[in-house]
Amino acid sequence: MTSSRATIRDVAAAAGVSPTTVSFVLNDTPGQAIPEATRHRVRSAVAQLGYTPHRIARALREGSSRLVLLRAGPLRGSASMASLIAGMDEELRRHGHALIVTYGTVEAERELLEAVAPRTVLDLVRIYGSGDSPQGDGGDVDGLEAHAAVQLGHLLELGHRSIAVALPADPSFEPLSSLRRRQLEAAAARAGATAIPIIIPREPSGAALALARLRAEHPRATAIAAFNDDVAFVVLAAMHAAGLSAPDDLAVVGFDEGEHAALWNPPLSSLRIDAAEFGRRAARRALGLDTGAWQRPPSQVVRRATT
Amino acid sequence: MTSSRATIRDVAAAAGVSPTTVSFVLNDTPGQAIPEATRHRVRSAVAQLGYTPHRIARALREGSSRLVLLRAGPLRGSASMASLIAGMDEELRRHGHALIVTYGTVEAERELLEAVAPRTVLDLVRIYGSGDSPQGDGGDVDGLEAHAAVQLGHLLELGHRSIAVALPADPSFEPLSSLRRRQLEAAAARAGATAIPIIIPREPSGAALALARLRAEHPRATAIAAFNDDVAFVVLAAMHAAGLSAPDDLAVVGFDEGEHAALWNPPLSSLRIDAAEFGRRAARRALGLDTGAWQRPPSQVVRRATT
DNA sequence: CTGAAAGCGCTTACAG
DNA sequence: CTGAAAGCGCTTACAG
Numbered sequence: 076m077t078s079s080r081a082t083i084r085d086v087a088a089a090a091g092v093s094p095t096t097v098s099f100v101l102n103d104t105p106g107q108a109i110p111e112a113t114r115h116r117v118r119s120a121v122a123q124l125g126y127t128p129h130r131i132a133r134a135l136r137e138g139s140s141r142l143v144l145l146r147a148g149p150l151r152g153s154a155s156m157a158s159l160i161a162g163m164d165e166e167l168r169r170h171g172h173a174l175i176v177t178y179g180t181v182e183a184e185r186e187l188l189e190a191v192a193p194r195t196v197l198d199l200v201r202i203y204g205s206g207d208s209p210q211g212d213g214g215d216v217d218g219l220e221a222h223a224a225v226q227l228g229h230l231l232e233l234g235h236r237s238i239a240v241a242l243p244a245d246p247s248f249e250p251l252s253s254l255r256r257r258q259l260e261a262a263a264a265r266a267g268a269t270a271i272p273i274i275i276p277r278e279p280s281g282a283a284l285a286l287a288r289l290r291a292e293h294p295r296a297t298a299i300a301a302f303n304d305d306v307a308f309v310v311l312a313a314m315h316a317a318g319l320s321a322p323d324d325l326a327v328v329g330f331d332e333g334e335h336a337a338l339w340n341p342p343l344s345s346l347r348i349d350a351a352e353f354g355r356r357a358a359r360r361a362l363g364l365d366t367g368a369w370q371r372p373p374s375q376v377v378r379r380a381t382t
Numbered sequence: 383m384t385s386s387r388a389t390i391r392d393v394a395a396a397a398g399v400s401p402t403t404v405s406f407v408l409n410d411t412p413g414q415a416i417p418e419a420t421r422h423r424v425r426s427a428v429a430q431l432g433y434t435p436h437r438i439a440r441a442l443r444e445g446s447s448r449l450v451l452l453r454a455g456p457l458r459g460s461a462s463m464a465s466l467i468a469g470m471d472e473e474l475r476r477h478g479h480a481l482i483v484t485y486g487t488v489e490a491e492r493e494l495l496e497a498v499a500p501r502t503v504l505d506l507v508r509i510y511g512s513g514d515s516p517q518g519d520g521g522d523v524d525g526l527e528a529h530a531a532v533q534l535g536h537l538l539e540l541g542h543r544s545i546a547v548a549l550p551a552d553p554s555f556e557p558l559s560s561l562r563r564r565q566l567e568a569a570a571a572r573a574g575a576t577a578i579p580i581i582i583p584r585e586p587s588g589a590a591l592a593l594a595r596l597r598a599e600h601p602r603a604t605a606i607a608a609f610n611d612d613v614a615f616v617v618l619a620a621m622h623a624a625g626l627s628a629p630d631d632l633a634v635v636g637f638d639e640g641e642h643a644a645l646w647n648p649p650l651s652s653l654r655i656d657a658a659e660f661g662r663r664a665a666r667r668a669l670g671l672d673t674g675a676w677q678r679p680p681s682q683v684v685r686r687a688t689t
Numbered sequence: 690c691t692g693a694a695a696g697c698g699c700t701t702a703c704a705g
Numbered sequence: 706c707t708g709a710a711a712g713c714g715c716t717t718a719c720a721g
Contacts, residue, residue, distance in 0.1 A: 389713095389714060389715085390714065390715065390716095391714085401714090401715080401716090402716085402717080405715075405716055405717085406716095406717095409716080411716090411717085435714085435715075436713085436714050436715065437715095438713090438714080438715090439713070439714035439715040439716095440714080440715055440716080441715090442713090442714080442715075443714080443715050443716050443717090444715085444716075
């Protein structure tokens with residue numbers, strides 16, 4: 076017995092109708108008046124034969140696959156990626172689409188695009204950075220801006236008024252790091268506080284220098300809001316080397332809490348982001364669906380030893 | 383001017399031949415005696431029209447895409463993944479294939495498989511865990527086993543003879559963690575040393591308990607070979623809490639060095655793995671190509687403060 | 690040495 | 706209410 080997969084013709088034969096009718100029933104094609112009895116016969120045949128449409132054939136016919144490609148870019152390793160992807164994947168699947176995440180180079184992507192012919196290509200930095208509500212509305216914004224406000228809010232509540240914003244030196248984080256800087260500066264200004272951008276290189280010597288300069292030029296700075304946990308770790312290492320400790324000399328808070336924050340010595344306070352809802356919304360938008368009422372993205376600072 | 387993409391018929395028309403001939407030339411179909419002059423005409427037309435074969439149509443005809451799907455599984459976040467993927471991607475691309483890496487759930491994968499119809503599905507744990515040379519040949523093995531031997535060798539060279547093997551408690555690391563345990567036990571036995579497997583939970587209290595038990599039951603143990611950097615970090619945190627320090631009380635070495643090893647307090651010695659060559663070989667094997675002479679996978683311990 | 694024809698499995702005007 | 710036919714863009718027996 077050869078068990079090659081059932082085709083739409085097999086279903087048609089089993090249901091005593093034409094492939095056309097099967098297609099109409101399966102796709103709920105609008106404008107067709109097919110009686111419930113016929114629909115039922117078709118569905119039974121589908122179930123019985125275990126028929127599932129051939130996606131490649133459909134893609135050839137329709138011009139593209141029911142697939143969405145998500146370009147992770149520099150956000151690749153970020154902690155909230157997992158929840159974002161999970162949310163997006165779930166929502167996409169609910170609407171018959173599958174998600175492909177790409178981490179690779181530009182050349183590799185060209186091949187991939189040709190091979191899978193996705194319906195949509197999403198750029199994570201773009202969607203995460205911009206959100207879909209009007210910009211500059213004074214607070215009820217989404218995506219990264221809201222998260223940045225929560226991170227800063229933690230420091231503000233603790234009484235800090237002069238706050239350094241620690242950005243990575245690695246240029247591959249652009250345009251994300253500039254965006255963050257602007258968001259934090261705006262949020263600080265709204266609260267009557269000061270944000271001081273500083274660049275933190277990964278190498279210990281460079282980091283030490285950046286830290287020393289901050290201390291010298293801005294002696295009133297009492298806290299550091301880091302671009303992400305990794306930058307916070309570099310800052311913490313530089314502070315340790317300089318005989319400084321958190322939060323006494325400088326409070327430090329991370330962003331997009333990863334699994335190392337709690338393990339670090341000292342344990343790092345950081346912003347925990349659940350991006351699942353954000354992923355779901357991005358998926359709906361990509362499919363041209365209504366995104367519904369917006370809820371603030373859930374994020375909160377988990378306070379540990381460094382603030 | 384409509385710029386819909388060129389098809390094989392357009393190329394055929396431009397070259398004054400049939401689509402059949404174009405296909406034969408483009409695919410170097412064996413057994414066809416096409417004169418160089420004709421081939422040249424075809425290639426010129428291809429270049430002039432910027433023709434590139436429609437991958438979906440080809441996939442429908444051939445039954446599968448020229449695509450390889452790599453299942454990352456629990457190795458998802460591992461540091462050597464990036465180099466492995468880069469090597470695999472490069473080699474695949476050289477042979478007209480593209481790589482898709484999947485991190486998702488089983489349900490999501492089903493959809494994806496249907497949608498892209500990959501030529502091959504690779505399971506990273508399986509290929510990484512087993513390698514392709516005969517097992518148990520006493521050293522000239524590849525993949526994880528060779529790496530484990532290098533990690534242990536570092537401790538052996540430093541004079542350690544009773545070495546704990548710190549494994550994660552998370553069951554999702556199976557069967558990888560059992561495999562590693564066996565590899566390390568075998569390598570230790572060959573060197574006349576002892577390997578002591580211990581399970582390290584992620585929670586501080588559990589980790590502290592595991593550490594205390596090790597100290598009590600195996601007072602002669604002087605070193606710990608960790609399953610990966612994360613386990614090493616948990617161990618280091620537990621040691622710090624217990625007032626122990628590395629390497630004086632216990633030497634600690636990580637595995638598959640990530641970006642946090644150097645930043646940690648204290649800086650962690652760890653095994654650095656370059657898996658690009660491994661990825662290239664796995665790609666060749668997946669395509670049914672000769673894998674060539676094997677070279678030991680490059681890995682080395684970067685020594686820092688903990689050993 | 691080269692081409693007409695069939696067919697991969699769908700969807701969708703079009704006709705009745 | 707339903708179906709025959711065309712066609713998405715390829716590849717590959719088959720025939721000459």
